[in-house]
Amino acid sequence: xxxxxxxxxxxxxxxxxxxxxxxxxxxxxxxxxxxxxxxxxxxxxxxxxxxxxxxxxxxxxxxxxxxxxxxxxxxxxxxxxxxxxxxxxxxxxxxxxxxxxxxxxxxxxxxxxxxxxxxxxxxxxxxxxxxxxxxxxxxxxxxxxxxxxxxxxxxxxxxxxxxxxxxxxxxxxxxxxxxxxxxxxxxxxxxxxxxxxxxxxxxxxxxxxxxx
Amino acid sequence: xxxxxxxxxxxxxxxxxxxxxxxxxxxxxxxxxxxxxxxxxxxxxxxxxxxxxxxxxxxxxxxxxxxxxxxxxxxxxxxxxxxxxxxxxxxxxxxxxxxxxxxxxxxxxxxxxxxxxxxxxxxxxxxxxxxxxxxxxxxxxxxxxxxxxxxxxxxxxxxxxxxxxxxxxxxxxxxxxxxxxxxxxxxxxxxxxxxxxxxxxxxxxxxxxxxxxxxxxxxxxxxxxxxxxxxxxxxxxxxxxxxxxxxxxxxxxxxxxxxxxxxxxxxxxxxxxxxxxxxxxxxxxxxxxxxxxxxxxxxxxxxxxxxxxxxxxxxxxxxxxxxxxxxxxxxxxxxxxxxxxxxxxxxxxxxxxxxxxxxxxxxxxxxxxxxxxxxxxxxxxxxxxxxxxxxxxxxxxxxxxxxxxxxxxxxxxxxxxxxxxxxxxxxxxxxxxxxxxxxxxxxxxxxxxxxxxxxxxxx
Numbered sequence: 001x002x003x004x005x006x007x008x009x010x011x012x013x014x015x016x017x018x019x020x021x022x023x024x025x026x027x028x029x030x031x032x033x034x035x036x037x038x039x040x041x042x043x044x045x046x047x048x049x050x051x052x053x054x055x056x057x058x059x060x061x062x063x064x065x066x067x068x069x070x071x072x073x074x075x076x077x078x079x080x081x082x083x084x085x086x087x088x089x090x091x092x093x094x095x096x097x098x099x100x101x102x103x104x105x106x107x108x109x110x111x112x113x114x115x116x117x118x119x120x121x122x123x124x125x126x127x128x129x130x131x132x133x134x135x136x137x138x139x140x141x142x143x144x145x146x147x148x149x150x151x152x153x154x155x156x157x158x159x160x161x162x163x164x165x166x167x168x169x170x171x172x173x174x175x176x177x178x179x180x181x182x183x184x185x186x187x188x189x190x191x192x193x194x195x196x197x198x199x200x201x202x203x204x205x206x207x208x209x210x211x212x
Numbered sequence: 213x214x215x216x217x218x219x220x221x222x223x224x225x226x227x228x229x230x231x232x233x234x235x236x237x238x239x240x241x242x243x244x245x246x247x248x249x250x251x252x253x254x255x256x257x258x259x260x261x262x263x264x265x266x267x268x269x270x271x272x273x274x275x276x277x278x279x280x281x282x283x284x285x286x287x288x289x290x291x292x293x294x295x296x297x298x299x300x301x302x303x304x305x306x307x308x309x310x311x312x313x314x315x316x317x318x319x320x321x322x323x324x325x326x327x328x329x330x331x332x333x334x335x336x337x338x339x340x341x342x343x344x345x346x347x348x349x350x351x352x353x354x355x356x357x358x359x360x361x362x363x364x365x366x367x368x369x370x371x372x373x374x375x376x377x378x379x380x381x382x383x384x385x386x387x388x389x390x391x392x393x394x395x396x397x398x399x400x401x402x403x404x405x406x407x408x409x410x411x412x413x414x415x416x417x418x419x420x421x422x423x424x425x426x427x428x429x430x431x432x433x434x435x436x437x438x439x440x441x442x443x444x445x446x447x448x449x450x451x452x453x454x455x456x457x458x459x460x461x462x463x464x465x466x467x468x469x470x471x472x473x474x475x476x477x478x479x480x481x482x483x484x485x486x487x488x489x490x491x492x493x494x495x496x497x498x499x500x501x502x503x504x505x506x507x508x509x510x511x512x513x514x515x516x517x518x519x520x521x522x523x524x525x526x527x528x529x530x531x532x533x534x535x536x537x538x539x540x541x542x543x544x545x546x547x548x549x550x551x552x553x554x555x556x557x558x559x560x561x562x563x564x565x566x567x568x569x570x571x572x573x574x575x576x577x578x579x580x581x582x583x584x585x586x587x588x589x590x591x592x593x594x595x596x597x598x599x600x601x602x603x604x605x606x607x608x609x610x611x612x613x614x615x616x617x618x619x620x621x622x623x624x625x626x627x628x629x630x631x632x633x634x635x636x637x638x639x640x641x642x643x644x645x646x647x648x649x650x651x652x653x654x655x656x657x658x659x660x661x662x663x664x665x666x667x668x669x670x671x
Contacts, residue, residue: 033320040320051330052323122331129231132324136229136266136317 016105016197017076019117021069022048023124024084024101028065028149029055030131031086031099035138037145049125067170068149075153079105083152087179090210091144095182098205105198116196123193127202130191134204137188142210150175182207217241221255225314226266231328233313238343239332245344252311266316271325272296273312276303290322 026048033043033054038061043054056062075081086099151172185205192201220241224230238248252270259268274296275288290312291299300306313325336342338353354362591601 045321045323051327052321054321054323125327125331129324129327130229132319132327133229133231133315133317136315 013077013079017073019120019124020076020103020198020200021073023127024072025065025069026053026055026128027099027101027131028086029053030128031088032056032061032147034132034135035088035097035141035145037088037141037147049121049128051125051128053128065149071170071172072149072151075151076103076105079107080153080155081151082154083150085150085152086147087150088141088145088147089179090142093146093178094207095179096141096145096207096210097138098182098185100201100203100205102201102203103198104200106196120195120197123195127191127193127200130202134188134190138204138206139210148179150180184208217251218255218258221251221314222259225255225268225316229316231313231315231317231319231324233325233328234311235329236332239336243343248343249310252314256311256314268314268316269293269318270314271312271319273308273310274299274303274306275308276300276306278302278304290325292319 029043030053032038033040033056038056038058040054042056042058042061044057045052046055047053072081072084081103084101084103086101087095088097088099089095182205184207186208187203187205189201189203193199221232221237224232224237232252234245234248234252237243237251238245241248241251243251256268256270259265270293271290272293273288273290275286277284277286279285287303289299296309300309313328315324319325587603589601589603591599594600
């Protein structure tokens with residue numbers, strides 16, 4: 001059974017956004033675990049997509065990540081989010097690694113609903129697995145790193161975000177140039193996934209010399 | 213056996229950065245598991261001889277017998293290479309050791325090992341034991357009538373299981389209650405209670421690939437109670453092995469370094485001392501049968517879905533509460549680090565966002581029965597005799613299975629008898645039902661984002 005839906009079919013847009021935001025939440029937690037941004041003691045094994053993943057238990061960290069994604073979700077619904085980037089910075093706030101999730105959604109969606117979601121789940125599982133082993137291709141980070149999440153949007157979507165605070169007291173600001181661009185990064189592709197509802201590419205930009 | 217497989221493995225491990233487990237290799241190359249194990253062994257030997265090149269990490273599966281508390285126990289565990297000798301030395305009789313997996317990355321925990329096999333097994337579900345060494349003549353797939361009966365039985369026995377859980381915990385000499393979080397985890401004490409419930413929950417049984425019929429006969433009484441047979445139990449088994457060697461190391465380390473975050477070290481040390489010796493061993497590593505059952509159920513479910521909304525709902529609920537687990541493994545590393553509140557990098561001083569959304573999101577991630585706040589519309593007659601319809605949030609208790617029936621029962625419910633308003637109410641009920649069908653979090657979002665949506669629709 002094939003159905004053709006358009007972007008205006010907001011129900012479906014919301015479904016895709018929900019899936020992606022859930023995935024991004026798991027991915028961010030996993031990145032924090034694998035790259036040792038936080039001590040592994042705060043992480044706990046949980047289950048997502050039928051496989052074990054590490055999620056943090058720290059309430060404020062979790063709240064921060066959830067708030068962040070809550071604000072990103074409307075952008076994804078409208079297909080205005082081009083990239084979601086998890087930037088890991090050293091003590092001087094210079095980025096050492098950037099995990100870039102490039103997201104694109106086809107404007108016209110043809111889907112067959114029976115196996116769609118389980119197929120998407122399988123693809124997301126593969127991305128999660130790739131993140132788990134990414135430390136084989138990356139160098140160790142210096143101690144005391146922090147992280148932040150950047151969203152690259154298409155066109156002028158951010159202007160609305162600044163005007164309308166989706167979450168009270170959780171403002172989004174335009175990112176500093178130094179967080180956005182890294183000088184001479186090494187590009188390490190991790191995974192590409194293509195499905196009927198979304199295409200995603202995950203790669204890492206790594207600074208050549210991490211220990212400053 | 214020609215040497216082409218060495219190139220294959222090399223490609224998987226070095227070029228594609230995959231984790232190559234023996235099971236995955238056997239399914240991918242179509243060889244018997246024992247052959248796959250030998251292949252991995254040869255590959256590892258060859259690579260280790262070459263001094264150049266990337267460093268490889270390996271995990272091993274060790275099984276053996278040892279005496280604990282006077283009883284002979286059979287233990288099977290997956291251990292990292294650096295802990296292999298320790299584990300072997302602790303056993304009285306080592307029955308089998310073989311390479312479990314090879315990968316470039318140094319794995320911090322065992323999760324990816326399971327993920328690696330998951331899809332491979334799922335694809336070969338009908339014949340996933342084609343290459344294994346375990347054979348049982350009576351193990352045949354069930355017919356559909358048997359499946360129906362089994363599902364009905366399962367619903368009946370869920371209630372019984374709840375009653376029998378306390379008995380099981382007696383057998384489980386490892387510490388369901390003592391699973392209070394240690395170290396840094398102690399700060400999140402309110403989350404710990406669910407963990408202790410989880411540890412006593414596991415009742416599934418498993419089969420291991422290498423034939424160890426001995427496994428079941430020797431350890432039957434405690435295997436039942438042990439219930440370490442699902443994947444997360446596997447980590448406990450590993451935990452035993454990885455903790456026992458770690459214990460002496462840790463105690464020395466604790467003395468020498470004089471760990472500063474005192475709450476971490478003092479909590480974690482006594483806890484790890486308690487835990488490993490108590491745990492009854494038998495961590496059977498792989499779930500073949502049970503994975504099969506849960507997967508067939510899941511596939512059946514997805515086949516019968518008519519609406520995407522329902523599948524979306526199920527997807528959301530899959531985040532389960534934490535399992536009894538390897539917090540020990542992680543905690544070993546912990547003592548080095550300062551207590552978490554100081555590590556406040558992502559500006560955690562953001563005040564809590566609006567209650568309703570957070571509450572809804574939390575409840576959507578919890579399992580079973582929970583209360584949630586739902587947008588409902590109430591129609592009533594106010595003082596002036598006017599009929600007022602008001603939308604407001606109400607707490608409502610729900611459970612996963614009841615969602616559908618609840619939505620339909622609301623349609624039937626009729627609170628007032630006033631004719632002219634009935635139609636209006638029904639119209640309003642429909643959007644609220646629709647909202648309820650979606651995941652709870654999005655209900656709130658539809659009202660919150662009315663302004664943004666309105667802007668775009670005007671175009």
